[in-house]
Amino acid sequence: MVVRIALGVEYCGSAFHGWQSQAGGGTVQDALEAALREIAGQPVGVMCAGRTDAGVHASHQVVHFETALDRPLSAWVRGVNSNLPAGIAVRWAQPVDDEFHARFSARGRRYRYLLLNRPQRPGLWAGRVGWCHVPLALGVMQDACTRLVGEHDFSAFRAAGCQAKSPVKTMTRAEVRQSGSMFVFDFEASAFLHHMVRNLVGSLVYIGKGAQSPDWIGALLQMQDRKLAAPTFSPDGLYFRGPIYEAHWGLPDPDDDFLDGLLT
Incomplete structure (x- = not known):
């Protein structure tokens, strides 16, 4: 059975050529999809809530992908993180309804x-x-x-x-x-x-x-x-700082108050 998984991702954009995948690589999407492939054992394509330019950061990017593999949610967090370069980290993974779309479901x-x-x-x-x-x-x-x-x-x-x-x-x-x-x-x-x-x-x-x-x-x-x-x-x-979704999707709210804490 194919399931749709949403991920919460944070990254420092300084070392990347933006979010969007490109032929030369070096983007956040390229790195995330490569790490997901290591866990899935096959190519995994992701859709994001909002593309960011080179040098731009994200404290709560949301992406989704589909898979027929039976993996614990921890594999999509700790397992993927073990294959990601410094500057990118998956914070959470959660199954979502088939109608959910990281970009188009955001209000x-x-x-x-x-x-x-x-x-x-x-x-x-x-x-x-x-x-x-x-x-x-x-x-x-x-x-x-x-x-x-x-x-x-x-x-x-x-x-x-x-x-x-x-x-x-x-x-x-x-x-x-x-x-x-x-x-x-x-x-x-x-x-x-x-x-x-x-x-x-x-x-x-x-x-x-x-x-x-x-x-x-x-x-x-x-x-x-x-x-x-x-x-x-x-x-x-x-x-x-992330997309805004209706509550019925049941996704975690952005938790980037550390930015406020650093400035007080």
Whole structure:
């Protein structure tokens, strides 16, 4: 009997060429499928909740695959982890209904961006945070974030190569807070466009350093022109915090509060 298995996966994207499998290898998907093949003894293809670019991290990526093999769930966690490279780990495995799809069953997605704001570049946090050496003002960035909540055309924050059918998305959360020299940006939406979060952070940084006012965000949404917004910010500080599913699927909620603990 064929069963569908969902996995919760975390990874540091610094050493990988993004999520999506490619001919030259070196992606998170390539590494995960190779590790699954070692346990299954045959090729295993996975579908993910949200593809991430090179250098982008994930604290709660969700994938699913199908198998006719009878393996304990521990084999899909500890067994797979023993075959994964450093920087990727399976956190949980769970059988799911045949109708579940890691991507299409999600009703929303969460991202976090960590931005170090100090004169010196990151050392300890290198590759895991963005960096801005110019002092940033929290209040104006928080003001600007309120303009992003709701249904908008996010064309001004869309990468040129974005393949989404529509630029209209519903943002349910857009917040920024400060913990010492670290700014923490949190975004939650029905879906995201390619580079959307990094483009939003770039424009919020422009506002934080006084180059633009908070009203600029609203103007960019209205003008719907990518060329008028700020440049795309570094991938280093971007974390995919996971998809949002209806409770009836019975999947674990994201458990990445360690990010908060590190910043307090």
